[in-house]
Amino acid sequence: MKPNDSPLDLAIELIRVASISPRDEGCQALIGHFLQQLGFTVYSLRFGQVDNLYARLGERGKHFCFAGHTDVVTPGDVSRWRSPPFAAAIQDGLLIGRGANDMKGGVAAMLAAAARFLQQHPGFAEQNSLSFLITGDEEGSAVDGTVKVLEWLRQRREQLDYCLVGEPTCMQQLGDGLKIGRRGSLNAELIFHGKQGHVAYPHLADNPIHRAAPLLDRLARHRFDEGNDHFPPTTLQMTNLQAGDGSDNVIPGSLRVAFNFRFGTASSPETLLAQVRAILDQADPPLPYTLTSHLSGHPFQTEGGRLLQALQHSITEILGITPNPNTAGGTSDARFISLDCPQTLEFGLFSPTIHQIDERVPVVELERLTRVYTHLLHTLFPHP
Numbered sequence: 001m002k003p004n005d006s007p008l009d010l011a012i013e014l015i016r017v018a019s020i021s022p023r024d025e026g027c028q029a030l031i032g033h034f035l036q037q038l039g040f041t042v043y044s045l046r047f048g049q050v051d052n053l054y055a056r057l058g059e060r061g062k063h064f065c066f067a068g069h070t071d072v073v074t075p076g077d078v079s080r081w082r083s084p085p086f087a088a089a090i091q092d093g094l095l096i097g098r099g100a101n102d103m104k105g106g107v108a109a110m111l112a113a114a115a116r117f118l119q120q121h122p123g124f125a126e127q128n129s130l131s132f133l134i135t136g137d138e139e140g141s142a143v144d145g146t147v148k149v150l151e152w153l154r155q156r157r158e159q160l161d162y163c164l165v166g167e168p169t170c171m172q173q174l175g176d177g178l179k180i181g182r183r184g185s186l187n188a189e190l191i192f193h194g195k196q197g198h199v200a201y202p203h204l205a206d207n208p209i210h211r212a213a214p215l216l217d218r219l220a221r222h223r224f225d226e227g228n229d230h231f232p233p234t235t236l237q238m239t240n241l242q243a244g245d246g247s248d249n250v251i252p253g254s255l256r257v258a259f260n261f262r263f264g265t266a267s268s269p270e271t272l273l274a275q276v277r278a279i280l281d282q283a284d285p286p287l288p289y290t291l292t293s294h295l296s297g298h299p300f301q302t303e304g305g306r307l308l309q310a311l312q313h314s315i316t317e318i319l320g321i322t323p324n325p326n327t328a329g330g331t332s333d334a335r336f337i338s339l340d341c342p343q344t345l346e347f348g349l350f351s352p353t354i355h356q357i358d359e360r361v362p363v364v365e366l367e368r369l370t371r372v373y374t375h376l377l378h379t380l381f382p383h384p
């Protein structure tokens, strides 16, 4: 018996498992069982506290991978949901539940598309390969998830040629957006070292607030780059500022400021931090400081190529609209996958209600997304 290839039934089944990150609660076992029935070899990979699933069909030719996650964010105040967040109720043509868009709906569409494609193309696995990389740690720290599975794949010398991440990418209408990359994120902490003293004797102290203020102003107004074809100009946002201990007669000894960069491929962490230092070093007389940083995500940008052409073609054919390729939004696991597989794209359901109360997706869009994914597989792997 072939598995049920209805994306709605699959989405309901997955949403009913309350797999709040990083707990899996058996969600991936449902997927593993489904893929086994299609002939995939399924690997359950547990790293730390995180369950991951990798499944592959075929050993040769071009290798296409569907990537995604089964973990979801907490539902928040359950009493404010119009129906319980893990009930997967349908009201007015909408499937309501945590993960409906982000991204159990997308995972369901990928699974249904694989089932339909393999049914229509039974000889596929003799020439090419199809896989699923599903993590339970995308919404969490993303340490024991996709990164570790990619490491495991490298050890096995398994190479991905194309990867489609089914994260939500559309704003108003299914098909209006696909991600060809995402901005990187760099966090930095800056501590200015002054000299503590009594407010009545400022000549015996060195006030780091006064000294840092013009430098912070310059940092806030500095243009770090002009962006490029795919990325807007880099932005710096200060997020925390601290000095003093509450006393009104003490000049503080130090001032701490934290800030974040969202940056594209026009800059790198090194060029951004070099510009920060150049501004700080303008202080006259010099103001000692300590600057530390933490890179939380590289920017990534797809190479374009065959996958992008095929996806744009499938979206236009099935949905009748031309998608806008963009790099907006937060980070996703595509930032890791693209390091090993340059042809990595993101295309999926809707973004506006993700992580909100009453996350929901129109039922018809699950079917329409499944058709796009199926069409994409046929476009990349034509057969007589």
Ligand SMILES: [Zn+2]
Residues within 6 Å of the ligand: 069, 102, 103, 138, 167, 168
């Ligand atoms: Zn997601």
